[in-house]
Amino acid sequence: MKKEVGFIFDLDGVIVDTAKYHYLAWENLANSLGFNFTKKQNEQLKGVSRVESLDILLKYGNVKLSEEKKQSLLLEKNKEYLEYVHKMTPKEILPGVNQLLTFLETNNIKFALGSASKNAPLILEKVGLYERFTAIVDGNDVSKAKPNPEVFLIGAKKLGMNPENCIVFEDAIAGIKAANAAKMISIGIGDKKVLSEAAYVFRDMTEITPDFLKNLIN
Ligand code: G6P
Ligand code: MG
Numbered sequence: 001m002k003k004e005v006g007f008i009f010d011l012d013g014v015i016v017d018t019a020k021y022h023y024l025a026w027e028n029l030a031n032s033l034g035f036n037f038t039k040k041q042n043e044q045l046k047g048v049s050r051v052e053s054l055d056i057l058l059k060y061g062n063v064k065l066s067e068e069k070k071q072s073l074l075l076e077k078n079k080e081y082l083e084y085v086h087k088m089t090p091k092e093i094l095p096g097v098n099q100l101l102t103f104l105e106t107n108n109i110k111f112a113l114g115s116a117s118k119n120a121p122l123i124l125e126k127v128g129l130y131e132r133f134t135a136i137v138d139g140n141d142v143s144k145a146k147p148n149p150e151v152f153l154i155g156a157k158k159l160g161m162n163p164e165n166c167i168v169f170e171d172a173i174a175g176i177k178a179a180n181a182a183k184m185i186s187i188g189i190g191d192k193k194v195l196s197e198a199a200y201v202f203r204d205m206t207e208i209t210p211d212f213l214k215n216l217i218n
Contacts, residue, residue, distance in 0.1 A: 004161065004165060005109060005161070005165045005166065005167060005216075005217050006109070006110050006111065006112065006155075006156060006159035006160075006161035006165060006166045006167070007104055007109060007110070007111040007112070007166070007167050007168075007169070008111065008112050008113070008114045008152055008155045008156070008159075008166055008167070008168045008169070008179075008184070009111060009112070009113055009114065009168075009169045010047070010113075010114060010115055010168070010169060010170045010171060010172065010175050011113055011115035011117055011120050011123060011124070012046070012047075012115065012117060012171075013046060013047075013171030013172065013189065013190070014094070014097075014169050014170065014171050014189050014205070015093065015094060015097055015113075015124075015127075015129065016088070016092050016093060016094060016123060016127060017092070017094060018084075018085070018117075018123065019042065019046060021081055021084035021085065022042070022045065022053075022081060023037075023039060023042045024080075024084065025077050025078075025080040025081040025084075026042065026045065026053065026057055026077065027042075028080060029057070029073060029076065029077050029080075030057060030060070030061055033058075033061055033063055034061070034063075035060070035061035035062075035063070037057060037060060037061075041057075041060055044056055045057070046171065046172040046174075047116060047146050047170075047171075047172025047173070047174040047175045048116065048145065048146075048172075048174065049116050049139060049145045050074060050077070050078065050118065050139070051074065052145065054070060054073060054074055054077070058070075078119075081119070082119065082122075085119060085122060085123055085126060086126070088123065088126040088127055089126070089127065090127050090128040090129075092127055093127050093128075093129065094204065094205055095204060095205060095206045096204060096205030096206035096207070096208060097205050099205075099206075100205055100208060100213075101129070101132055103210060103213060105132070107217070109217070110134040110135075110159050110160075110161075111132075111133060111134060111159075112133060112134055112135040112136065112137060112155040112156075112158055112159050113133050113135070113136045113137060113138065113155070114137050114151045114152045114154075114155040114168065115137070115138050115139065115151070116138075116139050116142070116145060116146060116151065117138055117139050118138060118139035118140050119138075119139075120136065120138035120139065121136055121138060124136065134158070134159060135155060135158030135159055137151050137152075137154045137155045137158065141154060142154065145174075146172070146174040146175050146177070146178040147173075147174045147175075147177035147178045147181060148178060148181070149163075149178045149179070149181040149182035150178075151178065152166065152168055152178055152179055152182040152184060153182050156182070156184070163182045163183050163184050164183050164184070166182070166184040166185070167184065167185045167187060167216060168182075168184045168185065168186050168187065169187050169189060169205075170186060170187070170188060170189065170195075170198070171188070171189045171190045171195075173194065173195065173197070176188055176195055176197050176198045177197060179198075180197060185199050185200075185216070186198045186199050186200075187199065187200045187201070187202065187208075188200070188201040188202070189201075189202055189203075189204060189205060190203070191203075200212075
C-alpha cells in the first residue's frame, strides 16, 4: 500500500447514532411550541447545522420567532441534547467502526473527523475515540455548512493530504455533495437510493471489507 491517502469521517450517523438524541430534543422543542415533529421530517436535519435545523423545524410548524427567542431555544435544545450525550459510552460506537479504524492504524493511514456538530469533540471523548483521530474539524471550525466542501478541505489540510487523495464517509446527502465538491472519493453509509450521488454506498460500516479498502488505497 504505497499511495498516500487520508480518510475523513462524518460523526453523526457514521461513527455514532446521535440522530435519535437530536430528534428527541427537537421533538420536545416542537411540542413546547404546539406542533408535532415526525421522524421523517427529522431526516431533513441530518448533516445540517444547529441554527439551520431550527429554521427548518420552525417552517414545519409554521412558527415565526424573534432572533432573541430563537437564540434561547437553541440553547435549550442543546442543553437537552447534551443530557443524552453525557450518558454516552463506547458501546454506542456503530458496528464496524472500530474494525475500520484499526485497519487504518495498522496500515499507517491517518484519519480525521469532518462534522457539522459543535459537540463533536465531546462526543468523541464520551465514546473513547478522541485520541485516535489525527485531526478533528467540527462545527466550530467552519463558516460554510455542508454541502459546501469547507469542512472536508480543512480536514485534508490538517491531514497534510491533497483533497483528491481523501476518502470521505458520510450518511447525509449534503455531506456526499460536500465530499464530491471537494473532489474527494465519497462513500455513503445508508440507503443507495438516497445517497445516489456517492461513489460507493454501503448499508452500514460492517459491509466494508479489507479487500474493498485495499483496492481503494492502491
Ligand atoms: C450533525 C448532525 C445534525 C446536527 C449538526 C449540528 O451534522 O447530523 O443533525 O444538527 O451536526 O450539531 P450540534 O451538536 O452542533 O447541534
Ligand atoms: Mg451525519
